[in-house]
Amino acid sequence: NAGVTQTPKFQVLKTGQSMTLQCAQDMNHNSMYWYRQDPGMGLRLIYYSASEGTTDKGEVPNGYNVSRLNKREFSLRLESAAPSQTSVYFCASSYRLALYEQYFGPGTRLTVT
Amino acid sequence: KNEVEQSPQNLTAQEGEFITINCSYSVGISALHWLQQHPGGGIVSLFMLSSGKKKHGRLIATINIQEKHSSLHITASHPRDSAVYICAASTGNQFYFGTGTSLTVIP
Numbered sequence: 341n342a343g344v345t346q347t348p349k350f351q352v353l354k355t356g357q358s359m360t361l362q363c364a365q366d367m368n369h370n371s372m373y374w375y376r377q378d379p380g381m382g383l384r385l386i387y388y389s390a391s392e393g394t395t396d397k398g399e400v401p402n403g404y405n406v407s408r409l410n411k412r413e414f415s416l417r418l419e420s421a422a423p424s425q426t427s428v429y430f431c432a433s434s435y436r437l438a439l440y441e442q443y444f445g446p447g448t449r450l451t452v453t
Numbered sequence: 454k455n456e457v458e459q460s461p462q463n464l465t466a467q468e469g470e471f472i473t474i475n476c477s478y479s480v481g482i483s484a485l486h487w488l489q490q491h492p493g494g495g496i497v498s499l500f501m502l503s504s505g506k507k508k509h510g511r512l513i514a515t516i517n518i519q520e521k522h523s524s525l526h527i528t529a530s531h532p533r534d535s536a537v538y539i540c541a542a543s544t545g546n547q548f549y550f551g552t553g554t555s556l557t558v559i560p
Contacts, residue, residue, distance in 0.1 A: 373548070382457075382550040383539070396546065430496065438483040438543040439503070444496040 341366050344445035346431050352451045353421040361416040361448050363431030371434045372414035373398075373442065374406060376427040383430065389414055390437050421452045456480045457542050459551035466558050472527040474554045476540030485516050485523045488539040490553065496539070499525070530558045 374386040385398030389408040431445040487499040500514040516523040540551040
């Protein structure tokens with residue numbers, strides 16, 4: 341089992357460009373999450389999907405959109421990238437929300453110039 | 454305001470020492486999570502607990518719900534324990550993370 345996979349691993353964008361970060365899990369988990377990690381800030385939840393067909397905003401959703409394509413896949417889209425979105429992005433999944441441990445992907449390091 | 458506070462921020466220990474990392478939270482929680490992030494960046498879940506104490510190998514996690522406090526202990530620390538340890542509080546549909554404790558264990 342691959343666990344949680346993310347693509348790409350690294351990306352450099354110019355301000356105003358768009359891109360989609362892909363995430364997939366093969367553990368038959370119901371819930372999936374997107375986080376960003378910035379120095380000195382800790383992980384912050386961007387969006388989550390409690391189950392297939394549902395998505396909800398987390399702590400820092402502005403500037404992002406998500407799609408829960410099916411049970412396995414959860415993508416994060418930046419429509420018009422800004423330098424403030426330079427960060428490391430982690431996808432995670434869990435069997436269900438809150439009372440189950442989360443499994444994290446390897447992360448995507450995004451730089452917006 | 455930070456819903457989850459960790460201390461210390463940085464910790465250096467000699468191999469073999471007993472280590473304690475503390476976590477205080479201000480929200481009502483469903484569960485408290487301890488995560489480990491290695492220098493390469495990968496994050497793994499160590500513990501999830503909502504009461505009492507859990508042990509896995511040399512790692513022990515405890516939680517005091519009344520005091521809204523959790524501790525992560527590492528017994529007989531080893532250089533391979535060097536990592537960032539992150540505390541997270543889950544409140545049903547939200548997760549709040551501490552900024553992490555960077556641990557370095559010197560041989």
